Amino acid sequence: MNQRKTNDVATLAGAWSTALCFTLLFGVCLTVGCTEAPGDDPAAGATSPQASAEPAVDDCCGWWCTAHAVPEEECSLCSDKVAAQFKEDGDWCAEHDRAESQCFVCNPELEAKFAARYEAKFGEAPPKPES
Numbered sequence: 005m006n007q008r009k010t011n012d013v014a015t016l017a018g019a020w021s022t023a024l025c026f027t028l029l030f031g032v033c034l035t036v037g038c039t040e041a042p043g044d045d046p047a048a049g050a051t052s053p054q055a056s057a058e059p060a061v062d063d064c065c066g067w068w069c070t071a072h073a074v075p076e077e078e079c080s081l082c083s084d085k086v087a088a089q090f091k092e093d094g095d096w097c098a099e100h101d102r103a104e105s106q107c108f109v110c111n112p113e114l115e116a117k118f119a120a121r122y123e124a125k126f127g128e129a130p131p132k133p134e135s
Contacts, residue, residue: 067125068122068130068131069081069082070130070131070133071133072102072106072133073108073115073118073119073130073132073133074106074118075118075121078106079106080102080103080106081102081106086103087102087103090103090104090105097109097110106118108133115133118130
């Protein structure tokens with residue numbers, strides 16, 4: 005009878021050890037899966053506070069700013085450097101705090117102009133902008 009109790013205790017301890025291991029593994033996977041990717045460091049690039057509030061989604065090989073529907077390297081909302089150049093060139097919409105040549109609020113026809121550039125490059129309509 006004493007040996008049976010020993011076996012039961014060992015089996016129970018093994019089951020608890022296995023359950024604990026799986027729980028810890030799940031917790032580690034969940035934690036690792038919810039962290040930012042190595043290239044997502046917002047301090048790495050010069051971004052405006054507005055851009056940090058609504059990050060661009062990179063769906064198009066880094067070429068297209070999905071959040072603002074313009075080529076990423078030209079996005080006056082994502083880059084302080086680009087915004088400064090537009091301001092220096094006198095191309096700025098103070099009311100909407102973006103390049104006038106990218107202000108779809110004041111000039112809705114501009115969205116079609118940028119969409120045509122996307123279509124020429126990718127052969128399909130661009131994703132709709134988030135803002």
